Amino acid sequence: MAHPMRGATAITGLGMTPMGRIFGKSATELAADAVKLAIADAGLRKDQIDGLLTNAGVTNAIGLNMQNYLGMKDLRLLNHMNAAGSTAAQMVQYAALAINAGMANHVVCVFADNPLSGGSGSGAAYAGAARAPGRPKGMAGLYTAAGYFGANTGYALAARRHMALYGTTQDQLGIIAVGQRAWATKSPIAQMRQPITLEDYHNSRWIIEPLHLLDCCLVSNGAVAVIVSSATAAKSMPQPPAYIWGMGQGHPGDPQRAGWDQETETGGNLAGKTAYAMAGVGPADVSQCQLYDCYTYTVLVTLEDYGFCGKGEGGPFVEDGKLGPGGALPTNTGGGELSGYYMWGMTPLSEAIIQTRGQGGERQAKNDVVLCTGNGGTLAYHGALILSPHAT
Amino acid sequence: MALNVVATTKPIPEPDEASQPFFDGARAGKLMLMRCAECGEFRMPARMHCDACLATATEWVEASGRGTVRTFGVMHQKYHAGFLEETPYNLAVVELEEGPRLVTNIVETANAAIAVGMPVTVAFTDYEDVSLPKFRPA
Numbered sequence: 001m002a003h004p005m006r007g008a009t010a011i012t013g014l015g016m017t018p019m020g021r022i023f024g025k026s027a028t029e030l031a032a033d034a035v036k037l038a039i040a041d042a043g044l045r046k047d048q049i050d051g052l053l054t055n056a057g058v059t060n061a062i063g064l065n066m067q068n069y070l071g072m073k074d075l076r077l078l079n080h081m082n083a084a085g086s087t088a089a090q091m092v093q094y095a096a097l098a099i100n101a102g103m104a105n106h107v108v109c110v111f112a113d114n115p116l117s118g119g120s121g122s123g124a125a126y127a128g129a130a131r132a133p134g135r136p137k138g139m140a141g142l143y144t145a146a147g148y149f150g151a152n153t154g155y156a157l158a159a160r161r162h163m164a165l166y167g168t169t170q171d172q173l174g175i176i177a178v179g180q181r182a183w184a185t186k187s188p189i190a191q192m193r194q195p196i197t198l199e200d201y202h203n204s205r206w207i208i209e210p211l212h213l214l215d216c217c218l219v220s221n222g223a224v225a226v227i228v229s230s231a232t233a234a235k236s237m238p239q240p241p242a243y244i245w246g247m248g249q250g251h252p253g254d255p256q257r258a259g260w261d262q263e264t265e266t267g268g269n270l271a272g273k274t275a276y277a278m279a280g281v282g283p284a285d286v287s288q289c290q291l292y293d294c295y296t297y298t299v300l301v302t303l304e305d306y307g308f309c310g311k312g313e314g315g316p317f318v319e320d321g322k323l324g325p326g327g328a329l330p331t332n333t334g335g336g337e338l339s340g341y342y343m344w345g346m347t348p349l350s351e352a353i354i355q356t357r358g359q360g361g362e363r364q365a366k367n368d369v370v371l372c373t374g375n376g377g378t379l380a381y382h383g384a385l386i387l388s389p390h391a392t
Numbered sequence: 393m394a395l396n397v398v399a400t401t402k403p404i405p406e407p408d409e410a411s412q413p414f415f416d417g418a419r420a421g422k423l424m425l426m427r428c429a430e431c432g433e434f435r436m437p438a439r440m441h442c443d444a445c446l447a448t449a450t451e452w453v454e455a456s457g458r459g460t461v462r463t464f465g466v467m468h469q470k471y472h473a474g475f476l477e478e479t480p481y482n483l484a485v486v487e488l489e490e491g492p493r494l495v496t497n498i499v500e501t502a503n504a505a506i507a508v509g510m511p512v513t514v515a516f517t518d519y520e521d522v523s524l525p526k527f528r529p530a
Contacts, residue, residue, distance in 0.1 A: 123469055123471070127471050130403075130471035130472040132403070135403065135404065135405060135406045136403055136404075136405045136406075137405060137406060137407075137408045138405060138407065138408035138410060138411040138437060138438070139405070139410075139411045139414060139436070139437030139438055140405070140437055141403070141404070141405020141406070142405065142437075142494060142495050142496065142524065142525075143495045144402075144403040144405070144472075145402060145403060145404050145405055145524055146483045146484075146495045146496050146497050147402075147467055147471075147472070147475050147481055147483050147497070148483055148495050149467075149469075149471040149472065150469075150471065152469065153465060153467070153483065156465035157463045157464070157465050157483075157485055158463070160463045160464060160465055160508065161462065161463035161508060164463070164507070164508030164509065165508075205468065206466070206468040206480070207468060207469050208465045208466065208467045208468060208469060209465055209466040209467075209468070209480070210465070211465075255436070255443045256436045256437075256492065256493045257434060257436060257487075257491040257492045257493055258487055258491040258492075258493075259491075263463065
């Protein structure tokens with residue numbers, strides 16, 4: 001018997017602002033633009049929205065007050081959510097659960113961020129503790145004293161361990177970057193649309209070994225909003241519904257001692273098992289993947305943990321280019337966060353919606369079962385959605 | 393014990409209440425770890441509750457100073473002025489023989505000679521008012 005949540009809800013609206021080095025609007029204003037676009041896309045009036053979930057990016061500049069900025073009266077569901085890069089998938093999950101429980105009809109989930117300012121680089125936007133004033137306190141300060149700065153560091157350390165344990169190579173990481181760039185050349189909304197070669201990848205400067213510049217995601221200003229509705233309502237709404245077949249989360253924890261291994265064995269495994277079981281599918285049924293790809297390595301380890309290959313086999317798995325255009329497992333078809341745009345978990349989610357609707361244009365891939373994943377922290381927080389254009 | 397003080401503009405931590413014994417130990421050349429006085433699990437970083445049993449009773453024990461490189465990176469990005477002279481520099485996660493992991497640097501060796509799984513031993517670097525555990529090849 002099918003899981004009661006399988007196909008019970010759908011994503012019915014998508015709003016995306018221009019993304020990248022977009023200046024002149026606050027995160028709140030960008031969020032409002034995205035919500036306005038999503039409401040129009042869903043064919044709704046603003047007063048039909050009765051749930052609002054918000055998620056701020058690194059600037060942490062939007063929150064519960066979005067309700068008042070948007071003039072939303074008598075919301076039945078409201079929360080400001082934070083599970084880092086897994087939040088986008090999680091917002092959709094909580095929206096779907098609330099709708100299925102009769103607590104709301106149409107829930108808008110919005111992410112906005114504007115870490116870039118004119119004249120500053122992407123690195124400065126995510127430098128983290130390097131910009132903190134004063135002396136760090138206590139043992140947490142061992143990180144900065146050793147020169148551990150920003151997300152790049154944690155992912156480089158994780159990738160290095162995977163390379164050492166399993167023989168994963170720099171070429172294999174590079175093939176992921178090259179494949180996603182090839183997809184980005186087909187997307188009018190991607191920020192980086194010039195093709196790259198494996199040689200370009202190797203020639204790109206080191207950020208922190210073993211990560212080259214082209215292993216790392218972009219940094220973007222912008223906002224994305226999605227609307228979740230019941231499957232019943234979705235059938236009479238203007239856009240092709242992206243039915244939510246499966247949902248799951250996995251958060252392995254890391255108390256920083258022996259026996260905890262989230263750098264190479266992530267919560268994607270747990271999130272995937274839960275989502276696959278709800279959807280009644282397995283990795284062999286997945287038509288395409290939209291994976292959180294803050295780094296090339298994130299894609300590789302995510303493929304392992306969602307069961308597309310065995311643990312440690314991600315390198316050989318991606319080596320034949322199967323993730324790129326024309327490959328057997330189309331992945332991050334909008335270029336992802338590496339080459340498309342960096343809207344945290346909204347990057348894979350927005351492309352998953354576009355693909356599930358069949359609106360991918362030149363980059364449209366087979367879409368019967370679309371796996372969309374979120375990842376936050378240093379591989380710490382994981383959320384999964386399985387979407388389909390088919391109601392059942 | 394004589395200190396060989398290294399001048400630096402790096403963001404060097406100062407002790408807080410929970411970590412004072414760690415920093416006191418480091419100044420005396422000892423790697424001190426907080427341990428749960430009830431279940432014996434180590435707490436990293438030092439803090440009130442044990443993450444295994446949630447007890448608050450603590451004791452401090454001197455670690456062997458031996459460990460292995462769990463993973464490492466070589467930083468090229470220029471994030472902080474205090475590191476410019478030595479960029480590219482290594483940073484590493486060392487897993488101690490006792491189990492806890494420390495973010496640190498590997499000293500007294502070339503970056504190219506560092507490997508995951510390499511045995512290392514603690515070697516303190518003395519700054520103006522604190523000393524910090526670094527590790528060198530064993």
